[in-house]
Amino acid sequence: MSQTAPRPTLEAVAEHAGVSRATVSRVVNGAQGVRDALAERVRRAVEELGYVPNQAARSLVTRRHDAVAVVAAEPEARVFDDPYFAQQLRGISKELTAHDNQLVLLLTEGREDHARVGRYLAGGHVDGALVFSLHLDDPLPGLVRSAGLPTVFGGRPGWDDGRDDAVYVDSDNRGGARAAVRHLAGLGRDRIAHITGPLDQTSAADRLAGFRDLRGDAGPELVARGDFTAVGGERAMRELLDRCPDLDAVFAANDLTAAGALRVLRERGRRVPDDVAVVGFDDMLPVAEQTDPPLTTVRQDIEGMGRLMARLLLRGLDRDAVAGESGATVADTSSGVVLPTTLIRRATA
DSSP: OOOOOOOOOHHHHHHHHTSOHHHHHHHHTTOSOOOHHHHHHHHHHHHHHTOOOOHHHHHHHHOOOSEEEEEESSOHHHHHHOHHHHHHHHHHHHHHHHTTOEEEEEEOSSTHHHHHHHHHHHTTOOSEEEEESOOTTOSHHHHHHHHTOOEEEESOOOOOSSOOOOEEEEEOHHHHHHHHHHHHHHTTOOSEEEEOOOTTSHHHHHHHHHHHHHOTTOOGGGEEOOOSSHHHHHHHHHHHHHHOTTOOEEEESSHHHHHHHHHHHHHTTOOTTTTOEEEEEEOOHHHHTTSSSOOEEEEOOHHHHHHHHHHHHHHHHHHHHHHHHHTOOOOOOOOEEEEOOEEEOOSOO
């Protein structure tokens, strides 16, 4: 059996750099008060010896764990099957990795998982939380507040408890929906239907509101409830065709919904876009470019939203750290950031 070399110690780094152990400890743990020249000698010794700082000891000094909880209020199957979540997690991961932070993914399969997630968040394991895909009755916001963790939400919060201090990143869902419907109307379509997302999520509610902004006269027969899945899109499209066989356009609340609607239209012998034009929302390339025909849709920067969520959280943590060292009070910078959307024309409309 081969023997591994012993790991370099703090004392070995101090001897190599010609400084005290306390000086090395302050440098590797991110503390202040070490002259630049000495700090550079320590960093050089750390690199040459391959020293890896003890994270537990570093946390005692910095009060940071360099870990962020990413909480998705969806079951495991949905998170790993839906490319929307993959793109958002990719953006979050890229930003956290660039700042040497770890991503801790927490999923809520059902109500029984909320207590587990709440205990973890309150347990001092992470520096902050990124929470997305919330539903209106979700207890997660309350659990995060109880844990006292800095938090950034993905999507406009929809709770009504008098608080307006949430930091969030969202897309212009309402404006994007208006652009989709305006495009369909510009093609001469006058029987435009809408397949919604789950209306207990603000993104779906805002897209329905955007549809209503331009088609306020559309009767209830032209709106069918979906759930942001392809199966839900199929079910809703069948309902719409049964109720309104003369519809000539569909605005689907997301690309997966649109993909399901396209399958049903093909089954029913409707030509797209000749008989029925279709517009989706998201521009998830694995979906939008592979539908038959390729999908006209509203693009939102999903990966960019994830990166911005992580960036806002890390920026807030850094401000808090500076304030803690100086005794200053960090001004409340709570706000929402709404990113623009763009209509991407392909073959379905």
